[in-house]
Amino acid sequence: MRTSWADSVANSASETAVSDNNSLRRPTRATYVPPHLRNRPASDTPNISGLASESERTNFNGTAGGSQWSRSSMGGGGGRTNPEMGRQSQVYGYAGAGRGVGRWNNRIGGWDRRETEVNPFGGSDEADVTDQTFSEQENSGINFDAYEDIPVETSGENAPPPVNTFSEIDLGELLNQNIRRCKYVKPTPIQRHAIPIVLGGRDLMACAQTGSGKTAAFCFPIISGIMSEQYVQRPHAARTAYPLALILSPTRELSCQIHDEAKKFSYQTGVKVVVAYGGAPINRQLRELERGVDILVATPGRLVDLLERARVSLQMIKYLALDEADRMLDMGFEPQIRKIVEQMGMPDRGMRRTMLFSATFPREIQRLASDFLSNYIFLAVGRVGSSTDLIVQRVEFVQESDKRSNLMDLLHAQRENGVHGKQTLTLVFVETKKGADSLEHWLCLNGFPATTIHGDRTQQERELALRSFKSGKTPILVATDVAARGLDIPHVAHVVNFDLPNDIDDYVHRIGRTGRAGKTGLATAFFNEGNLSLAKPLAELMQEASQEVPAWLARYASRTLYGGSKNRRYGGGRFGGRDFRREGSYGRNLDHYGLVGGNSGSAYGVPGNYGGGYAPGVASAWD
Numbered sequence: 001m002r003t004s005w006a007d008s009v010a011n012s013a014s015e016t017a018v019s020d021n022n023s024l025r026r027p028t029r030a031t032y033v034p035p036h037l038r039n040r041p042a043s044d045t046p047n048i049s050g051l052a053s054e055s056e057r058t059n060f061n062g063t064a065g066g067s068q069w070s071r072s073s074m075g076g077g078g079g080r081t082n083p084e085m086g087r088q089s090q091v092y093g094y095a096g097a098g099r100g101v102g103r104w105n106n107r108i109g110g111w112d113r114r115e116t117e118v119n120p121f122g123g124s125d126e127a128d129v130t131d132q133t134f135s136e137q138e139n140s141g142i143n144f145d146a147y148e149d150i151p152v153e154t155s156g157e158n159a160p161p162p163v164n165t166f167s168e169i170d171l172g173e174l175l176n177q178n179i180r181r182c183k184y185v186k187p188t189p190i191q192r193h194a195i196p197i198v199l200g201g202r203d204l205m206a207c208a209q210t211g212s213g214k215t216a217a218f219c220f221p222i223i224s225g226i227m228s229e230q231y232v233q234r235p236h237a238a239r240t241a242y243p244l245a246l247i248l249s250p251t252r253e254l255s256c257q258i259h260d261e262a263k264k265f266s267y268q269t270g271v272k273v274v275v276a277y278g279g280a281p282i283n284r285q286l287r288e289l290e291r292g293v294d295i296l297v298a299t300p301g302r303l304v305d306l307l308e309r310a311r312v313s314l315q316m317i318k319y320l321a322l323d324e325a326d327r328m329l330d331m332g333f334e335p336q337i338r339k340i341v342e343q344m345g346m347p348d349r350g351m352r353r354t355m356l357f358s359a360t361f362p363r364e365i366q367r368l369a370s371d372f373l374s375n376y377i378f379l380a381v382g383r384v385g386s387s388t389d390l391i392v393q394r395v396e397f398v399q400e401s402d403k404r405s406n407l408m409d410l411l412h413a414q415r416e417n418g419v420h421g422k423q424t425l426t427l428v429f430v431e432t433k434k435g436a437d438s439l440e441h442w443l444c445l446n447g448f449p450a451t452t453i454h455g456d457r458t459q460q461e462r463e464l465a466l467r468s469f470k471s472g473k474t475p476i477l478v479a480t481d482v483a484a485r486g487l488d489i490p491h492v493a494h495v496v497n498f499d500l501p502n503d504i505d506d507y508v509h510r511i512g513r514t515g516r517a518g519k520t521g522l523a524t525a526f527f528n529e530g531n532l533s534l535a536k537p538l539a540e541l542m543q544e545a546s547q548e549v550p551a552w553l554a555r556y557a558s559r560t561l562y563g564g565s566k567n568r569r570y571g572g573g574r575f576g577g578r579d580f581r582r583e584g585s586y587g588r589n590l591d592h593y594g595l596v597g598g599n600s601g602s603a604y605g606v607p608g609n610y611g612g613g614y615a616p617g618v619a620s621a622w623d
């Protein structure tokens with residue numbers, strides 16, 4: 001019998017409670033450690049909390065237990081500078097852990113923050129790991145087994161082996177506590193493979209299906225790596241922030257989401273996470289940065305702004321993660337990413353750990369991405385570029401003029417049948433910003449509370465819309481591609497492609513807003529003659545995901561000249577995740593299909609139709 005994720009959570013609750021009582025003893029404040037004491041052999045006395053010994057607990061001024069220095073100069077959150085220092089160096093971490101706590105330092109600068117840190121889990125008792133406050137994203141009802149027999153391909157030299165449990169990985173007790181607070185009982189397959197690879201000091205290009213836990217897969221090794229840093233001296237510059245890790249994502253909402261997740265994972269660890277994105281007041285972000293930052297989550301546009309103002313330096317970056325990496329490196333945007341990674345002071349590849357994650361990884365993008373990586377491992381979990389089997393996909397032939405009434409039928413049926421209950425959230429994707437506004441208006445007029453998210457709305461409106469949708473106040477969200485990638489919105493039961501995208505990868509990401517973390521979902525697409533280029537890849541994708549392909553779609557697919565088998569980009573076959581280095585094509589002049597000397601500049605035979613190329617009036621997902 002299959003056990004659900006929820007069952008696993010329930011079964012583990014008692015164990016968790018026992019271990020937590022032991023492990024949550026809060027450390028007292030740690031402070032400055034004189035250089036001669038740094039990196040001293042650990043004390044023989046086991047030190048559960050990973051603190052420096054009493055004799056070492058002397059602050060910068062020589063007074064015991066003080067915390068001023070660490071607050072002001074370590075980016076600890078206080079913002080005050082110790083006048084005796086005469087400079088504003090930033091010193092992080094200390095190898096003060098006694099034996100028994102492994103390589104974990106106590107993140108001196110962090111302890112002061114711990115006292116005032118808002119509990120992102122919402123509970124009043126921050127030490128109560130078993131609290132039930134983490135309700136919004138409660139991982140109940142998740143079918144963990146859905147991921148158990150997923151195919152995995154790893155290539156690259158000496159890939160560190162995967163693990164089966166979080167406890168097999170030395171992530172550090174504080175991070176482990178947060179993993180338990182998140183109610184993550186077992187690592188998902190991408191986490192099982194990716195975390196040991198990065199902790200093993202390797203660069204990584206990772207493909208895994210939508211909703212399969214990639215965020216934690218790159219956050220855990222970053223947080224854990226920063227926590228275990230022995231000692232980091234940052235340069236002295238009054239108003240420049242020197243993050244140790246940079247996480248880039250293509251949209252503002254996704255950056256905010258990653259920031260929220262990373263804050264949960266790093267709660268009480270002393271690791272400081274800051275987000276910077278366009279459309280929001282920069283001054284607030286600057287103030288946050290001034291208070292110190294270990295992990296900076298950003299959209300590329302705002303990051304370049306901060307770099308050009310010299311308010312952020314990438315000089316100390318040890319970890320670089322690109323989420324939705326294929327989007328970040330597609331035609332329109334690659335120069336900006338290249339500038340950030342190669343021309344703005346970031347340590348060269350090989351001197352930092354670089355991680356690229358996405359659910360889709362076209363061969364051409366893999367080739368570009370390999371410029372940023374050093375001797376990397378390629379990891380493919382699941383049928384890459386495919387949708388997950390957890391999503392039931394339907395395609396209906398609907399003429400443009402009939403789309404609204406068809407949508408209305410779907411919504412009425414959903415409401416009346418109560419198939420997914422009253423709380424059902426429906427995400428409707430359209431092509432243009434105008435189209436989004438007009439459909440939203442029409443839905444509201446017809447008694448279906450809806451809201452919209454697209455690039456013409458202010459950031460405040462976008463955030464409000466997302467909140468209103470998540471809360472169920474407006475259970476229909478009409479969106480452009482700005483909401484296609486990465487957003488993890490619990491309880492989205494139905495994704496409707498009112499207008500299909502031109503690119504099958506965008507379709508994969510859009511429908512991936514449902515059927516997440518082992519839950520099932522439904523995706524309906526309206527197809528007509530305007531979508532002929534998608535017929536073949538769509539039919540193939542559906543077939544691969546064991547979905548019923550309508551006979552009319554199969555006929556269109558067999559007739560279609562363009563739009564060809566995009567899976568060939570991934571190497572073809574049932575298991576599509578393929579390291580481009582393993583194909584005979586490595587280093588040769590290929591087009592997106594892997595055809596030597598292909599039609600230049602035209603991916604899939606549709607001019608300017610890949611990724612970054614947006615037609616006028618069409619929404620860009622880029623911030």
Ligand SMILES: Nc1ncnc2c1ncn2[C@@H]1O[C@H](COP(=O)(O)OP(=O)(O)OP(=O)(O)O)[C@@H](O)[C@H]1O
Pocket residue numbers: 005137139183184185186187188191208209210211212213214215216358359485486487488512513516517
């Ligand atoms: N080990 C785990 N146990 C339980 N739930 C998990 C685990 N890891 C991640 N999750 C949950 O799974 C959901 C999806 O995770 P995440 O958003 O990281 O997916 P993703 O792979 O990045 O998806 P996308 O490709 O759409 O960006 C989140 O709600 C997250 O909290």
